[in-house]
Amino acid sequence: MSEPAVPSALEPASATETVAAPTSAIADWIRDLCGDQEWLAWVVITLIGLGALAALASVSAMVLVWMERKVSAHMQLRLGPMRTGWHGALQPMADGLKLLFKEGLLPRTTDLFSYLLAPFIPMATALLALAVIPFSETWQLADPELGIIYVAALSGMSVFAILIGSWGSNNKYSLLGGMRAAAQALSYEISLLLVLMTAVLMSGETAMQAIVQSQEGYFWNWWLIRAPGVGFIAFIAFIISATAELNRAPFDFAESESELTGGFHTEYAGMAFAMFFLAEYVHLLVAACLGAVLFLGGYLPPVPALAFIPGPVWLLVKAFGLVFLFMWFRWTFPRLRIDQLLNLEWKFLMPVALLNLLAAGALRGWGWL
Amino acid sequence: MSNPRDILGPQRFSQSHAAPKLIPPNASVTKRYFIRVVTGVTSLLTGMRVTIGKFFDPRTTVTQQYPENRDELKMAERFRGRVVMPHDADGEHNCTGCTLCEKACPNGSISVLNTKHASGRKILGKYIYRLDSCTLCNLCIEACPFGAIEMGTEFELATTRKEGLVEILNKKAGRL
Numbered sequence: 004m005s006e007p008a009v010p011s012a013l014e015p016a017s018a019t020e021t022v023a024a025p026t027s028a029i030a031d032w033i034r035d036l037c038g039d040q041e042w043l044a045w046v047v048i049t050l051i052g053l054g055a056l057a058a059l060a061s062v063s064a065m066v067l068v069w070m071e072r073k074v075s076a077h078m079q080l081r082l083g084p085m086r087t088g089w090h091g092a093l094q095p096m097a098d099g100l101k102l103l104f105k106e107g108l109l110p111r112t113t114d115l116f117s118y119l120l121a122p123f124i125p126m127a128t129a130l131l132a133l134a135v136i137p138f139s140e141t142w143q144l145a146d147p148e149l150g151i152i153y154v155a156a157l158s159g160m161s162v163f164a165i166l167i168g169s170w171g172s173n174n175k176y177s178l179l180g181g182m183r184a185a186a187q188a189l190s191y192e193i194s195l196l197l198v199l200m201t202a203v204l205m206s207g208e209t210a211m212q213a214i215v216q217s218q219e220g221y222f223w224n225w226w227l228i229r230a231p232g233v234g235f236i237a238f239i240a241f242i243i244s245a246t247a248e249l250n251r252a253p254f255d256f257a258e259s260e261s262e263l264t265g266g267f268h269t270e271y272a273g274m275a276f277a278m279f280f281l282a283e284y285v286h287l288l289v290a291a292c293l294g295a296v297l298f299l300g301g302y303l304p305p306v307p308a309l310a311f312i313p314g315p316v317w318l319l320v321k322a323f324g325l326v327f328l329f330m331w332f333r334w335t336f337p338r339l340r341i342d343q344l345l346n347l348e349w350k351f352l353m354p355v356a357l358l359n360l361l362a363a364g365a366l367r368g369w370g371w372l
Numbered sequence: 373m374s375n376p377r378d379i380l381g382p383q384r385f386s387q388s389h390a391a392p393k394l395i396p397p398n399a400s401v402t403k404r405y406f407i408r409v410v411t412g413v414t415s416l417l418t419g420m421r422v423t424i425g426k427f428f429d430p431r432t433t434v435t436q437q438y439p440e441n442r443d444e445l446k447m448a449e450r451f452r453g454r455v456v457m458p459h460d461a462d463g464e465h466n467c468t469g470c471t472l473c474e475k476a477c478p479n480g481s482i483s484v485l486n487t488k489h490a491s492g493r494k495i496l497g498k499y500i501y502r503l504d505s506c507t508l509c510n511l512c513i514e515a516c517p518f519g520a521i522e523m524g525t526e527f528e529l530a531t532t533r534k535e536g537l538v539e540i541l542n543k544k545a546g547r548l
């Protein structure tokens with residue numbers, strides 16, 4: 004691994020201790036149980052943690068699917084699903100069952116390996132990113148020193164799923180969608196990274212847990228507010244580039260239902276499609292959690308007096324607030340053209356993010372943060 | 373919901389979509405850039421205000437829970453159900469038997485059979501309407517110069533007898 008891109012003013016990342024062992028009551032209890040069999044404790048704790056993450060991912064994906072349907076419906080003067088359970092609360096189950104029972108089609112001209120590989124990538128990267136999100140001081144599966152770089156790397160990974168899937172499908176619509184997604188991800192990755200660097204500069208930390216801890220106290224200590232102007236601009240830039248990274252409308256070029264008949268997932272059916280579909284929502288949750296961690300104080304309550312409400316609740320409240328924002332965008336804005344998309348990035352968002360990074364550096368340099 | 377356009381709130385709609393300030397033709401590139409940014413952001417915020425308003429205002433919802441609210445179902449005024457001929461309190465209708473609707477109908481769903489009044493003038497005898505071949509296209513209503521027929525709001529038209537689909541719309545013969 005090359006030198007991490009951390010400004011020298013900050014403490015250098017320690018290369019030895021990269022992953023902190025989870026320390027929580029459950030973890031301690033398991034360690035006690037296993038006694039001196041430390042490798043066993045490690046295996047059990049990791050497996051439990053991964054299971055919990057997978058459960059969280061699938062449950063939240065269901066909730067988000069339902070939420071998306073209801074939010075879109077009410078914004079379009081509709082009601083959305085109303086028959087399956089209370090206000091259609093079981094609709095995601097029905098969707099899932101439908102997809103489960105569908106035949107897994109395998110078009111004859113596909114490149115079999117890449118076609119079958121692609122649906123697993125987005126879910127894997129989403130779960131991997133979820134592993135470093137701190138849900139409270141102790142509820143975090145791993146806290147690598149360079150957590151933010153790790154997340155950035157994973158967000159870059161997810162475009163591979165689209166590229167590989169579209170290439171493997173051997174379909175011109177899929178390939179067009181994949182190529183667009185590549186151009187889009189390539190561009191918006193830059194401003195996303197600039198925003199992440201701004202957050203690193205503001206907090207002086209690269210580990211997720213430490214970034215949250217740097218916002219301790221009242222809500223005006225959150226980076227959104229604490230860094231005058233800079234935090235807010237960084238937040239807006241984060242939201243825009245995260246929407247683009249997530250391939251959500253108004254940046255859903257990879258899918259483009261209206262002109263590419265579904266884009267990269269045109270050839271996918273049944274569970275393979277469901278994997279793409281659900282991973283999209285897990286990614287949405289990850290992006291919202293990341294936004295909450297970087298700018299909204301993560302699991303910290305807005306005022307210390309509210310600390311009796313546990314951290315995971317605060318994180319999820321903030322994350323779902325951001326998810327609502329993403330959905331609000333999706334059902335309000337029309338899709339851009341591809342040239343407008345690239346103009347927005349290269350002529351507006353990247354300069355703004357770059358200047359903002361300079362401003363954050365200046366604030367830091369003059370010791371105003 | 374008398375006029376379906378009211379759902380969108382025509383007043384608010386036209387205000388919030390006031391004509392955008394045009395970019396002055398001699399503006400420099402930088403000025404154009406900033407004007408574009410500002411107008412772009414304002415229009416996005418306007419859109420977001422509209423959608424959030426609709427989101428939190430349950431009165432704007434147009435979907436109806438049909439089988440459950442069958443009794444208080446609200447039909448839009450422009451709904452095209454089957455053709456009906458309104459009769460006033462005396463059981464009179466406005467049809468003069470001019471047969472314009474019969475000629476306008478592309479499917480031959482209407483037959484206007486006229487008869488002779490005692491005075492020797494021609495009046496409407498039977499107005500035969502065949503729902504089975506009607507496409508609910510509204511052309512007959514547009515053709516009628518007397519407003520004698522209109523599109524009803526009835527839509528539960530399924531029947532087990534096809535004879536029930538042919539009907540005489542006028543209750544009385546025409547008047548002079």
Ligand code: SF4
Pocket residue numbers: 455476477478479480481482505506507508509510511512513
């Ligand atoms: S609605 Fe159209 S098809 Fe039906 S009777 Fe009138 S003109 Fe004919």
Ligand code: SF4
Pocket residue numbers: 466467468469470471472473474484515516517518519520521
């Ligand atoms: S319904 Fe109207 S168009 Fe048709 S015959 Fe009567 S008056 Fe004429």
